[in-house]
Amino acid sequence: MKPIPVSEQRSLVDRLARACGGSYTPEQRRKHFISGPQWAAAYEGQALFHAPTRKPVSFEEVIRRYAEIGIGHWTTHDTDVIPADALFTAEQDAIVERIGKALRENGVACSMVTTETFYHAVFAAGPAAEAGSVREYAASRLANTVKIGHQLGARYAVYWPGSLGYQIQGAVEETQTLRWYAEGLNAACAADIEIAAKMGRPTLKHCLEAKPFEPQAEILLPTSDAMLAFISSGLLAHPDMVGLNPEYLHELMWGAAPRAALARALLCGKLWHFDINDGYRLKHDVDIAVGLINPLDWLNVLVLLRSHGYSGPFNLDYKPPRTTSNYGVFAVSFPTAVDRFISLWEMAGEVMEDPVIREATDALKAGGVVTDTKDVREITEANKELLTLHELIGHRLFQILLGMHRGRSYSV
Numbered sequence: 001m002k003p004i005p006v007s008e009q010r011s012l013v014d015r016l017a018r019a020c021g022g023s024y025t026p027e028q029r030r031k032h033f034i035s036g037p038q039w040a041a042a043y044e045g046q047a048l049f050h051a052p053t054r055k056p057v058s059f060e061e062v063i064r065r066y067a068e069i070g071i072g073h074w075t076t077h078d079t080d081v082i083p084a085d086a087l088f089t090a091e092q093d094a095i096v097e098r099i100g101k102a103l104r105e106n107g108v109a110c111s112m113v114t115t116e117t118f119y120h121a122v123f124a125a126g127p128a129a130e131a132g133s134v135r136e137y138a139a140s141r142l143a144n145t146v147k148i149g150h151q152l153g154a155r156y157a158v159y160w161p162g163s164l165g166y167q168i169q170g171a172v173e174e175t176q177t178l179r180w181y182a183e184g185l186n187a188a189c190a191a192d193i194e195i196a197a198k199m200g201r202p203t204l205k206h207c208l209e210a211k212p213f214e215p216q217a218e219i220l221l222p223t224s225d226a227m228l229a230f231i232s233s234g235l236l237a238h239p240d241m242v243g244l245n246p247e248y249l250h251e252l253m254w255g256a257a258p259r260a261a262l263a264r265a266l267l268c269g270k271l272w273h274f275d276i277n278d279g280y281r282l283k284h285d286v287d288i289a290v291g292l293i294n295p296l297d298w299l300n301v302l303v304l305l306r307s308h309g310y311s312g313p314f315n316l317d318y319k320p321p322r323t324t325s326n327y328g329v330f331a332v333s334f335p336t337a338v339d340r341f342i343s344l345w346e347m348a349g350e351v352m353e354d355p356v357i358r359e360a361t362d363a364l365k366a367g368g369v370v371t372d373t374k375d376v377r378e379i380t381e382a383n384k385e386l387l388t389l390h391e392l393i394g395h396r397l398f399q400i401l402l403g404m405h406r407g408r409s410y411s412v
């Protein structure tokens with residue numbers, strides 16, 4: 001192939017994207033509670049070892065593009081859209097007004113707001129630092145975000161504690177830091193109760209998000225399970241207002257089975273919001289788009305969520321790779337991520353209806369015929385042949401993932 005001039009590259013990408021065949025319509029995509037973060041679409045590719053590869057994108061453009069694609073909900077950090085120096089000022093009000101207008105004009109809803117308590121130098125020692133002034137500022141930031149959330153019609157607030165931890169062992173007293181962190185959340189819930197009452201709205205659902213490593217060497221609440229324990233520790237004034245926003249990759253990162261972590265959150269009634277993406281075990285937070293690395297695991301995750309009636313948001317918290325252009329972010333990255341998610345969601349429905357899986361599962365639950373329930377040998381023998389069905393179910397899931405249940409056949 002001859003070198004391809006820049007002027008022809010977008011049309012090549014578009015043509016090959018079309019050649020992939022089919023996509024969901026914006027209307028079909030909008031039927032799902034899928035949200036697009038401001039920070040995901042506006043991510044410029046920068047990192048510790050990486051210079052940016054893309055240009056800045058305004059929230060107006062992100063909202064407009066999400067609307068065109070059919071992503072019906074938008075999420076943001078306070079400082080994704082309001083410069084830190086403009087928070088608490090009239091400029092904040094003007095920006096919130098502009099956001100509201102962009103959302104209305106494009107038919108997009110703001111579903112979630114979150115506070116950046118990890119990027120600015122003021123949070124060098126974390127959101128629950130020793131200095132009372134930092135904690136007071138953090139509490140004001142949380143309350144301010146809650147207010148913005150209500151102004152924009154959001155129903156969820158997310159808290160990723162970021163640098164709640166330490167680099168230098170022994171410099172931070174863990175129990176004290178966690179008490180201070182709880183005070184911040186208590187302040188946010190108290191502010192929410194007051195603002196919600198004034199505005200005649202329900203209070204927000206406050207969702208904690210864990211990440212096991214990064215940006216600190218040691219993290220105080222590294223997993224969703226740790227956060228469940230924290231919620232029921234007695235430190236929170238309104239534990240009923242606080243739940244979880246697990247992120248698929250963050251659970252995978254520490255070596256968990258994400259599906260099992262989600263199951264534990266479901267059992268506690270705390271699975272309220274879900275960050276969807278993909279990546280690798282025991283690596284850093286690569287935030288790859290959903291389904292590109294672990295599609296079979298994703299299929300299983302969605303079977304669990306569908307069969308338990310999960311109806312919260314699916315937040316596209318991934319980072320378009322540095323190799324994707326500004327054009328590619330909206331032409332390829334977001335539409336393909338949404339379509340993979342919906343395909344996996346549809347397949348999860350097929351798994352639940354599949355006659356092979358259904359009969360195998362029923363048979364496993366029925367078990368073998370046992371006359372003496374204290375006879376260990378009889379019980380073992382009675383169930384032995386049935387247990388082969390576990391592996392057969394795995395095979396069937398693989399077939400469904402590949403579309404073999406719908407006609408793809410073995411061929412030479």
Ligand code: GLT
Binds near residue numbers: 039114247317
């Ligand atoms: C940050 C983090 C994400 C969180 C965001 C919400 S911030 O990008 O890595 O996983 O969801 O604060």
Ligand code: MN
Binds near residue numbers: 209
């Ligand atoms: Mn996340």
Ligand code: MN
Binds near residue numbers: 247249250285286287
């Ligand atoms: Mn992540």
